[in-house]
Amino acid sequence: MLFNSIDFAVFLPIVFALYWLLRKHLRAQNVLIALASYVFYGWWDWRFLFLILFSTLVDFFVGLQLEKSEHPQRRKLFLYLSLGVNLGLLGFFKYYNFFIDNFNQAFSFFGSEVSFRGLEIILPVGISFYTFQTLSYTIDIYRRKLPATRNFIAFAAFVSFFPQLVAGPIERATQLLPQFFKPRKFDFDKAKDGVMLIIWGLFKKIVIADNAAQYVNDIFQNHETYSGTTLLLGGVYFAFQIYGDFSGYSDIAIGLSRLFGFDLMRNFAYPYFSRDIAEFWRRWHISLSTWFRDYLYIPLGGSRGSTGMQVRNTFIIFVVSGFWHGANWTFIVWGALNALYFLPLLLTKRNRKNMDIAGQHNKVVLLKELGQILLTFGLTVIAWVFFRADSVSQAVTFLNGMFTQGLGIDRLEIERFSFEILPLIALLLLIEWYNRHYEHPLKTGRFLYFKALFLIFMILVWGSFSDMQEFIYFQF
Amino acid sequence: MAFVAFIALSYALDWIYTYSYKNPVYARDKVSWLHDMNSSATYDYALFGSSRCIYHLNPVTINQSTGLKGINLGYSGSNPFEIKLMVKKFLDKYQPKMIFVQLDNQYNIEHLDPTAITPWMPFIKEDEVYQEIIKYEDKAWYFKNIPFYRYTQYETKLGARNLILSYLKSNSFANQLGFTSINKTINRVKPGNYKLKDKPNIHVKEIEDLCRSKGVEVYFFTAPFLQQKINTAVIEKHVQHYQDFSQIFTQKAYFSDPTHLNRKGAEKFTDIFIQAYFD
Structure with missing residues (x-):
């Protein structure tokens, strides 16, 4: 359901x-x-x-x-x-x-033919x-x-x-x-906050993720024919699709739990305002990151021991995390890529540098932080391309196309221009930026009901209902 | 309070959308266009069908050759059910001498088309439209009675994007009396073979009955295909006044794909159509 x-x-x-x-x-x-x-x-x-x-x-x-x-x-x-x-x-x-597939392929690579049969498993x-x-x-x-x-x-x-x-x-x-x-x-206040979270989650899922999905599916399917600009947009859109989809689900889940009097842990904390990859992983899928930290990373030795041990543990946790997402090399590469991004921070002991919220200081610092945010986001987009692609080779071709297929605006197969969804993404970012100090944008503040009504209006008017997408993380 | 606000918002949006699609600045589809047309106008004939009608017959050319005023009310994806709705709506408003209906491999289809039914959603509260749709669509009652539900379910064609465009962007068919052309030529052809079942179509029958009761002559035809066989004898057997043009062209130069003519092909076919019916 x-x-x-x-x-x-x-x-x-x-x-x-x-x-x-x-x-x-x-x-x-x-x-x-x-x-x-x-x-x-x-x-x-x-x-x-x-x-x-x-x-x-x-x-x-x-x-x-x-x-x-x-x-x-x-x-x-x-x-x-x-x-x-x-x-x-x-x-x-x-x-x-x-x-089974990889076992068969490994044997054929060495010249032997074995053919263990896969099963039709749901x-x-x-x-x-x-x-x-x-x-x-x-x-x-x-x-x-x-x-x-x-x-x-x-x-x-x-x-x-x-x-x-x-x-x-x-x-x-x-x-x-x-x-x-x-x-x-x-508890009325708790239930009200739950409803607000559900509205916010539905907005992220139905307005952002499901609309972005139409563009992403088209761009990834026809990536060989589109310009580099469109491919870049495809990567960016997927970053917001998966964020809207997964964090939207988490918010709805937490909101529903509050309606029944339960408290669940926070799962996302505005991850795209992270200033480095370490901060990103403290803000993205928090329940999984902390699970791996407590039940895998720390038992392996964590950040104690030699530098070599730390590097090994970091790679293990990211690669296992990638593999947890799905049985495909694309997820493993995605995990390994994130480990690579993390490594410089670990080696220079700067992985716990950004523990506060971005944009709290003066304007000069803010500019620097915006640069860091953009760089971090760019790195995640590259990694997300592997996450979304059907195969590692498709991801490589896609990334290559971003830089070699030139600039241009494309009219997509879905009969829309590649940039049309950008205002919705800008709206999401604007709402999140101005509310990044709160657990969620409808937590508190003036005009709370007006804001909720505006989001309901956006869901009704801009929501993608006809092409209802399952939540991506259901497959994991 | 929030629930009341939600219901009020749904009603308000429903009213705005319905009003906009019924009174468009630039109609986004043929149903909206027909609804908004001046009812004092007169037409000698009208053309109905799917995309194989829109792209194939140009009423402007017919008018220049014959002086007859007509309109092309074909639209993409429509099957006999949607064609019947369109014929009914047109004949409620106008009294032409004759109408033409394009039939082909969709002849055996009697259910509604989930995409082609979209432009009818703003009109589902009209009793005649509702009574037709409810026969084939389980959710028709919800579409009619839950405010704004229909617009959320058909948002790709009736959503906010199209609503905004209906105020800003002109359509491609209004200034050509419903005709639209395609400007590309086919490269490769995959031959096909459509096999129709030998049974009459109830909607086509209803179109014939309706025209008879209104004193309007109705002609059926099959537009050209490229290397696609079809046993049109079935259609010929079950309808009166039928003409088969399906195999009249063999040149790729006339087609944009095996089932659609391009601009050049459409002009050629329109000439043949004039000779067949208006000379």
């Missing part, structure tokens, strides 16, 4: 009304959340439900065993069981065909997200940071919590699970 669908527009009010009717019955509320989440998830394909139920059962059981056992070897064994089952399922559904929506979320539960119990829960309903609701089930934010068990045990009272 898509957040921007009629189905969801019917589903949400029903669940919302039932949920608050049951406000004095915490257990019933949790049952409702779990059931509603299964309906939400099963709407794509009911067969996926077996998978999520299996993960839930395994991790619930492993959690109990991890807490009960004092024997280190036994505890490790249970942790490996959780890691094996969760990463095994993820690996099978997401990476099986990728490994990738369950959001599997990477809930896998990481449940892993955080077992790992934290293993580390004795969290007690195991004996309440299966609450645990099932935590794993399948529909607002963030399929595309995050990837919540830590330590942060989200305890909220299922606290009585939840309807």
Whole structure:
């Protein structure tokens, strides 16, 4: 079920009304959340439900065993069981065909012919997200940071919590699970803020991302025939498409959670105003970056140890992050490219230089910061081309075309000029720049309702409804 | 309060869009154009069909040769259902002597075309239009009754961009009585073969009945193809006054693609059409 669908527009009010009717019955509320989440998830394909139920059962059981056992070897064994089952399922559904294809190609490269057959596997929506979320539960119990829960309903609701089930934010068990045990009272201000976030998220998704998608699809599909200017615009548009799409989803998820009395972690913090790549990664997909930091980077040694170790750890975390996104070399190159961007900052120990918000100082500094922002954005655009392209060679051809296919304005196959969407992007940037000190642009301030109404107006008038796009991150 | 504001905004936008498409400065499509045309004008004939009508017959040339005043109301993607809607709307407003309807491989199609129906959305509150669309479109009730819903669902052709253009940019057909030309010539041709099923089309039948009741003569024809075979005998069997022009041209120079004539081809075909019907 898509957040921007009629189905969801019917589903949400029903669940919302039932949920608050049951406000004095915490257990019933949790049952409702779990059931509603299964309906939400099963709407794509009911067969996926077996998978999520299996993960839930395994991790619930492993959690109990991890807490009960004092024997280190036994505890490790249970942790490996959780890691094996969760990463095994993820690996099978997401990476099986990728490994088979590359295995076959590697053999043919060395002159041998092997032909292991790939399988026709449907990738369950959001599997990477809930896998990481449940892993955080077992790992934290293993580390004795969290007690195991004996309440299966609450645990099932935590794993399948529909607002963030399929595309995050990837919540830590330590942060989200305890909220299922606290009585939840309807808080008007919190709910209002949730609605505002939903409006802002819908604006980014329907107005920015879905409109940009039409241009991006056309430009990437016909990149050999368009000018370098158009290709550059294609890269820029994709940067805003993926931002609007993913951060829009996160905002809607966080907003929905607030309607139900839950607090989820912030996932985006105006990433395109970052002054270097390190800052960008502190502001982009925060829940994933911090997940990798806590469960991969730090266990590997983090920033301790020799420079060589730090460089190795940095590459591992970025390449794994790229691979987490999808089973394609394009994502791996995207991750490696970001590691390369990060390296100079790491080696000169400037990766924690920009911890504040851009544009807080005098005008001279502001100009310098704008230059840094543009440079950082340019680097991300180059990386995004790999992320969007079907293959590494297509990405290279595309980037080459930016510099060799000349200047010019093209009329695209979609019967629009390549620049037509720029005013919408400028509007997004303007709104974000003037609100970058707040969690989101509709958080506070004067004329709040007027601003919300303006965004609703923009959604109705400029929204791309007829060519409704699924959220890009669903495939991950 | 916010909900009331949202509903009010939806109604206001619906009214603005509908008004603009019904009273355009520059009509963005043929339905809007026909609706906005002066009802005191008179026409001797009208042409209906898909893009194979718009790009193929020039009423200005016909007028210069014969003195007859006509109009080309073909538009891209329209099938017999949309053609019927257009014929009805035209005959509600004007009383021509005759009309011409272009039929080809769309003859067997009886459902509505999800793209070609778009220009009818501003008019869905008109009972006659609604009663037709509801037969084939499940969402018709929502389009009619939920304010602004139709404009969000058809925003690529009826959205803000087109609304703005309807005030700023002239269209390519109004000053040529509905005709538009294509200025390119085909390079390579992929031969094709359309096989029609032997069954009558209910909408075409309705067009015949409507014309009979209004005393208007109706002629059906198939416009030229390039190396595309089609068993037009089926159409000929089920309609009266039919003429097949599908195989009259073999020269690439007349075509922009295998199913559409270019400017040169359109002028040639218009001459043949004049000889066939007006001499």
